[in-house]
Amino acid sequence: MKALDGIKVLDFTHVQSGPTCTQMLGWFGADVLKVERPGMGDATRQQLVDVPGADSLYFTMLNHNKRSIELNSKDEVGKKVLTRLIEECDVLVENFAPGALDRMGFSWERIQEINPRIILASIKGFGPGKYQDCKVYENVAQCVGGSASTTGFRDGLPLVTAAQVGDSGTGLHLCLGIVTALYQRQTTNRGQRVSAAMQDSVLNLVRVKLRDQQRLQKGPLVEYSQHGEGIPFGDATPRGGNDSGGGQPGRILKCLGWEQDPNAYTYFIIQAAIWDKVCDVIGEPNWKTADGFAKPADRLDKLNLIFERIEQWTMTKTKFEVMDMCNPHDIPVGPILSMKEIAEDDGLYASGTLVNVPHPERGEYLSVGCPIKLSDSPVEVTRSPLLGEHTTEILEDVLGYSGEELAQILASGAVGAAK
Numbered sequence: 001m002k003a004l005d006g007i008k009v010l011d012f013t014h015v016q017s018g019p020t021c022t023q024m025l026g027w028f029g030a031d032v033l034k035v036e037r038p039g040m041g042d043a044t045r046q047q048l049v050d051v052p053g054a055d056s057l058y059f060t061m062l063n064h065n066k067r068s069i070e071l072n073s074k075d076e077v078g079k080k081v082l083t084r085l086i087e088e089c090d091v092l093v094e095n096f097a098p099g100a101l102d103r104m105g106f107s108w109e110r111i112q113e114i115n116p117r118i119i120l121a122s123i124k125g126f127g128p129g130k131y132q133d134c135k136v137y138e139n140v141a142q143c144v145g146g147s148a149s150t151t152g153f154r155d156g157l158p159l160v161t162a163a164q165v166g167d168s169g170t171g172l173h174l175c176l177g178i179v180t181a182l183y184q185r186q187t188t189n190r191g192q193r194v195s196a197a198m199q200d201s202v203l204n205l206v207r208v209k210l211r212d213q214q215r216l217q218k219g220p221l222v223e224y225s226q227h228g229e230g231i232p233f234g235d236a237t238p239r240g241g242n243d244s245g246g247g248q249p250g251r252i253l254k255c256l257g258w259e260q261d262p263n264a265y266t267y268f269i270i271q272a273a274i275w276d277k278v279c280d281v282i283g284e285p286n287w288k289t290a291d292g293f294a295k296p297a298d299r300l301d302k303l304n305l306i307f308e309r310i311e312q313w314t315m316t317k318t319k320f321e322v323m324d325m326c327n328p329h330d331i332p333v334g335p336i337l338s339m340k341e342i343a344e345d346d347g348l349y350a351s352g353t354l355v356n357v358p359h360p361e362r363g364e365y366l367s368v369g370c371p372i373k374l375s376d377s378p379v380e381v382t383r384s385p386l387l388g389e390h391t392t393e394i395l396e397d398v399l400g401y402s403g404e405e406l407a408q409i410l411a412s413g414a415v416g417a418a419k
């Protein structure tokens with residue numbers, strides 16, 4: 001038994017943001033039917049190809065636990081099949097450009113007419129307003145959501161983060177909206193519209209920086225390094241460098257081997273509560289009581305000096321030794337793990353967070369499994385579908401077509417070439 005057993009999802013998503021959401025629904029047990037353009041499919045199948053002739057990792061890693069049906073939604077036969085899919089499904093998820101679904105002839109009003117219980121879940125770049133018609137990609141979302149202006153170093157450019165907070169972050173927000181709407185439907189017996197804008201989702205994830213924007217009007221942000229360095233603030237939340245987002249000072253420090261290894265670093269936080277232990281570990285026991293060091297507020301203008309001293313210590317240890325030595329004292333540290341190190345982490349395989357997935361075209365590939373664990377709804381990661389792999393199966397088993405009618409649909413061209 002899976003949490004979403006019995007829920008059918010009409011997955012009209014592409015690229016990254018939407019597929020992240022429907023993949024999660026599939027992991028929780030929904031039957032996800034991915035509708036793709038005949039002969040082409042999701043554009044990511046052919047993007048960043050590493051094995052010629054096989055679906056790319058870009059596609060396979062975002063589309064586990066789904067079935068694929070080819071369907072031209074602008075063709076008359078295709079529209080009839082799509083209408084049947086809307087009748088049968090509990091959720092329709094899409095992340096087309098604004099207005100695309102209406103242009104296909106499937107407005108929210110029309111969808112409700114077909115199936116009043118369906119939940120229509122959409123991702124767009126922006127919510128209602130002057131930019132509502134814009135197409136939006138990951139880095140644009142990071143910029144307009146406030147992430148880029150607050151990431152990076154004070155004297156450098158705004159930076160985008162490699163974590164896909166705009167795409168995958170919005171997919172997760174949408175997923176939560178969908179399961180909430182499914183829950184409400186149990187009472188109302190009605191579907192509803194669920195919308196997640198990429199700008200809004202990024203902003204939700206950087207809300208602490210909007211906190212700082214308001215604090216700035218009351219005075220300097222004392223926990224930012226620039227305060228201790230005597231550099232005045234402007235009128236907007238500055239880039240925070242590697243300062244921690246909370247009130248406790250933190251930095252990234254070199255560890256043994258940093259000259260050769262670009263990831264031989266650790267994050268190091270000097271929480272007020274464990275200051276004495278930090279002093280003991282790095283060999284500065286006098287700092288526990290010394291004037292200018294004993295109290296957190298007195299340390300703010302000495303953070304560069306303090307972290308330089310801590311770094312003298314971390315540079316004599318590997319990042320893992322720093323972790324092993326600090327954790328028993330509750331000193332919060334974290335090694336900077338490379339993707340190579342993550343891919344070799346046995347613990348992540350044991351928990352199902354990393355999975356090796358067999359694939360008929362490309363062989364076994366490594367993927368990230370479901371990061372959310374439900375004790376009563378175990379996740380079994382299955383490979384992404386080949387384009388149109390389940391077209392006939394879905395027409396027969398989900399939509400009940402058979403005989404002459406099925407043959408006509410298959411011959412119409414609206415559902416791709418026969419497989």
Ligand SMILES: CC(C)(COP(=O)(O)OP(=O)(O)OC[C@H]1O[C@@H](n2cnc3c(N)ncnc32)[C@H](O)[C@@H]1OP(=O)(O)O)[C@@H](O)C(=O)NCCC(=O)NCCS
Nearest residue numbers: 015016017036037072073074095096097100124125135136
């Ligand atoms: C991601 C995005 C920028 C891509 O833009 P795009 O490649 O031009 O793709 P679109 O969504 O505009 O779709 C292109 C066309 O394909 C059509 N199409 C898609 N699937 C189809 C199908 N199965 N059959 C027939 N036509 C189909 C659409 O109807 C659209 O036609 P239209 O332009 O006549 O309306 C855009 O979809 C978007 O802004 N999405 C919302 C935000 C988002 O999710 N961004 C992040 C993506 S990771």
